[in-house]
Amino acid sequence: MKEKEKKIEEIKKFRKQYNDTHANNYDKEWWSSEDALNEYNGFKKLVHVQPNEVVLDIATGTGTFLIEMAKLGSFCYGIDQSPKMLEQLKQKINQNNLEFNIKDIRVCVADQLPYPDQFFDWVTCIGMFEYYPLEYVKQVFDEIIRVLKPTGKCMVDIPNPYDNKTQNMAWIFKYNLDDFERLIKSYGLKVLARNRAGCMFQYLLLRIK
Ligand SMILES: C[S@@+](CC[C@H](N)C(=O)[O-])C[C@H]1O[C@@H](n2cnc3c(N)ncnc32)[C@H](O)[C@@H]1O
Numbered sequence: 001m002k003e004k005e006k007k008i009e010e011i012k013k014f015r016k017q018y019n020d021t022h023a024n025n026y027d028k029e030w031w032s033s034e035d036a037l038n039e040y041n042g043f044k045k046l047v048h049v050q051p052n053e054v055v056l057d058i059a060t061g062t063g064t065f066l067i068e069m070a071k072l073g074s075f076c077y078g079i080d081q082s083p084k085m086l087e088q089l090k091q092k093i094n095q096n097n098l099e100f101n102i103k104d105i106r107v108c109v110a111d112q113l114p115y116p117d118q119f120f121d122w123v124t125c126i127g128m129f130e131y132y133p134l135e136y137v138k139q140v141f142d143e144i145i146r147v148l149k150p151t152g153k154c155m156v157d158i159p160n161p162y163d164n165k166t167q168n169m170a171w172i173f174k175y176n177l178d179d180f181e182r183l184i185k186s187y188g189l190k191v192l193a194r195n196r197a198g199c200m201f202q203y204l205l206l207r208i209k
Contacts, residue, residue, distance in 0.1 A: 008136045012109060015131055016081050019061070023084035026062050035165075035198025039157070040064070042197030043126070046204040047155050049074040053121040056147060058110045058140065059128035063089035070101040074122070077104045079113065111139040115147045123148050124155045126202075130172040137175075138183065145187050145207070154189065154205040163199040177201070 022029070030036055043065055049055055051073030057066040060078030062085050070076045070093075080086050086105055093102050108114055110128065123144045129137050144154060159166040161174035184191065188209035195202040 004133070004135055008132065011132055011136075012081065019080075019082035020084040023062070023082060023088050026085065026088065027064070030064070035200070038198040039126075039200060039202070042195045042200075042202045043068070043155070046193055046195055046202055047122070047124065048072075049122055054119065055122040055124070056113070056115065056120045058113070058123065058125040058144070060089060060105075061085045061127070063092055065124060065126055066102065067092055067096060067098065069122075069124075070098045071096070073101065076102045077106075077115065077120070078102070079106045079108050079110070081107065081109050083107050111136070111143055113143045113147055117146055118149045118152075119147050120152060121149055122153050122155070126155070126157050129156060130159045130174075133173055134175055134179065134183070137180075141183065141187050145189075148207050150207060150209075152207050153192075154207070155202065156205070157197070157200045157202045160196065160199055160201050165199040 049069045049072050053074045055069050055074045055076050057076065057078045060066045060080050063078055066076050066078045066089065078089065086107060089105060093099060106114060110125065125140065148154060158180060159172055159174050161177065166172060166174055181191065184205060188207060189205040190208045191203060192206050193204040
């Protein structure tokens with residue numbers, strides 16, 4: 001296995017163990033972080049899914065954002081590599097009576113989505129890219145583009161490389177913004193909006209080809 005692929009596999013393995021171990025406290029810890037509300041409000045500002053639209057949330061975790069989209073009446077699919085995070089999500093689906101709108105929750109990795117081509121109106125991927133080098137982001141975009149409808153929308157976030165907080169987090173990847181936006185455009189995605197949310201940049205993207 002090439003060095004970069006090996007590194008990506010190691011990160012996946014570490015993140016799976018980390019999230020399985022922290023799943024029980026994940027929501028409590030996330031909501032007590034100073035950026036949580038900024039990120040949540042930014043998401044609400046950018047993502048306006050319509051009733052009956054079909055939505056995939058990659059790395060959905062405990063489903064903070066998937067639940068919001070299901071409440072708007074869309075048909076939701078969520079994947080994550082951590083079974084323990086998905087157990088938390090399943091409890092929330094049950095508590096919110098969202099079984100009709102949440103169609104499928106699956107344990108799998110972001111670079112091998114178990115869905116047909118051009119199936120989704122929306123794909124979101126929040127709070128995952130920062131753990132991986134840009135090579136893995138490309139693998140995930142290959143899959144996003146495969147499953148997204150020709151005029152579908154997509155929302156992703158990456159760390160703001162100029163923010164003091166992200167600069168002090170040695171374990172996250174900070175991409176050059178020009179490189180990231182060049183990558184997005186190479187997939188035929190147009191940037192509809194860029195939102196600064198705490199130490200993250202959130203992107204709303206439209207597939208144009
Ligand atoms: C910081 S949490 C974010 C969860 C959720 N998107 C949110 O914003 O609340 C990161 C999630 O990404 C998942 N994850 C990390 N690497 C992944 C991969 N390669 N494929 C699928 N899920 C992954 C983790 O298991 C974890 O649930």
